[in-house]
Amino acid sequence: MRVALLSDCYLPRLGGIEVQVHDLARSLRQAGHEAVVVTATQGPDEPIDDVPVERLAIPLPGGVPVNPLAPPKVRRLLLDGGFDVAHVHMGVVSPFAMDSMRVALGVGIPTVATWHCVLAHAAPLVDAAGYVERWADRGAELTAVSQVAAAPLRRMSGGAPVSVLPNGIDVARWSPGPRPEASTGSLRVVTAMRLALRKRPLDLVKVVARARELAPGADLRLEILGEGPQRRRLEAWSARHGAQEWLSLPGRVTREELHRRYLASDVYVAPAELEAFGIAALEARASGLPVVGPRRSGITEFVADGRDGLLVDDDEQFAQALARLATDADLRDRLGAYARSTPVRQDWGEVVAQTVQAYGRARA
Template sequence: MKVALLSDCYLPRLGGIEVQVHDLARHLRDAGHEVEAFTATRAASGERKVTEVIDDIPVHRLAIPLPGDLPVNPFAPPELRRRLLDGGFDVAHVHMGVVSPFAMDATRVTLGLGMPTAVTWHCVLAWAAPAVRTHGYLGRWARRGAALSAVSDVAAEPLRAMVPGVPVSVLPNGIDVERWVSVDKKPHDSVRAVTAMRLAVRKRPVELLEVMRQARALAPGVDLHLEVLGEGSQRGRMEKWVEQHGAHDWVSLPGRLSRHELHQRYVESDLYIAPADLEAFGIAALEARTTGLPVIGPHHSGITEFVDDEVNGLLVDDDSQMAGAIARLARDEVLRSRMRRHNVQTQPRQAWPRVVDETIALYSRAAQQQTGG
């Protein structure tokens, strides 16, 4: 099968969608499929209209000069249509965020060509839902045969509400389980909490610092530390908070790390915190869980795809409960060890071989719906 993956964002940008789409391309290729990617993200060299090869995946870049190198190109559809026609693709797989103009244009192009089209949302629509409902494009896409999916039930529910009776399946993000499996953990005296995220407002990194301060107050006899891995616009606010609260001795902000370095940090830690309210999935939390860490996060988050309350983590309703859950795990070494043992011994269902099978099933549904079968 020849697959076109279409996404506003792609490498060299770093984020959930960018990395997931490229990893999906690699694993589809390893399963014997031919894959090419199309994006409005410029190349690392700065070139905007170029086809390059990354990890044996052809990447067609259709970018234009915009402030901040925004991955937006309203002029892309004619060229995209030509390349898709010339490419002889069997299916198109479009990847959507909250605001994805390139992906939306791509969907209109592929459906206009009569190409089997799968569309996957990597976001929780939340504030954007009224606008999406008003525009009505979900129903139009479904009527034209698009196979709709989202990365979690949390992300799928708003879509299902907008198109009653139309199937919106869950196509989870995938991970290389072998890369993240645990190794022997060296004992240490402190309790180390860790999180990895883009330091953006919606991820709530500053709020996490306050939650952690409250957790430390609830566990006064525990040497509780927090390491926040990642970069983003909120770093300055976080550094200011650390300075104002004299928290240098228990907060660490080392920046963005490689996957190998992330794994090592997880191995050296005791628990993982996922503070974002509008997390559609939480790939970093899944990777940490696979390494063995108990995960703490909201009940209404996409982490519920792989975190069972009281089994391999703790699910909470608000920041006050989150502080209490952190303090509880910090104090209870037996509970941490039990959850760690479960995570190490029980592989998550989101391993890439299974995700690839589910992806191909979605493509088959797209082909059936396109032909009216």
């Protein structure tokens, strides 16, 4: 099958959609399909990891992936490219993806849309615009990366189904391994994120500070891996509150180093409340770490409360959960044992199979 994967954002930009679109394209090609990425992101025209890229970008400040002139080029590419299906990847604000949906449906190519976002405050605007129902009426296969992301779309699809098409990882690459012995009253907490406001890094630091108050005899340490515009605020808060002894900000690391850091930790934390899925949390869970995070986020696709993690409703509960893990060795061991012994289901082989099924529904 020949597939066009259309996305506003793609490598060399770094982010969840960018990496997922690339890994999906590579996994489809490894499964024998012809996958081509079509994007509005500036960058080299050469294939990346043998994945062909068609860049329909214009030079804008900061490399913003916006091109209002792209639709005729998308139309010509889809008509001349011999594609069997167009798979469009949506965020909250995705002008290129929106244009691509209209073009693909207009030329009659079977089309799949995948939302990688929680619409949240944007949901009323999207509902009023009416395009979700229109796309469904024209035969588009509607999907989202989690039940949390799919829920608002189902309310505006006119009764058309919105299935879950999860993100994927290479589970073998993130397999559990030997861990240092944990001591009672010690908790090594880790997370990986872009240091952006919506990811709530400073809120997380305050949660861990509160957990240390709730468990004054415990040694809670937090390591935040990643870079972004909130770094200075984190460093300033740490200096102001004397947190340098328990807060570490190593910056961005390779996937290999990230895996090693997970194996040296006790628990992964996912503080973002508007997380549609949580790829980093899935990688940590695959590495054998229990995960703590919001009950209303996409981590519920692979974390069950009291089984391989703890789900919370607010930051005070978040702090209480970490304090419990620091002081209750039996709970920590039980959650960790399940996480280490039970693989996650979102391996690329399974995700590609589900994706191909979605393509089949679009073509039916």
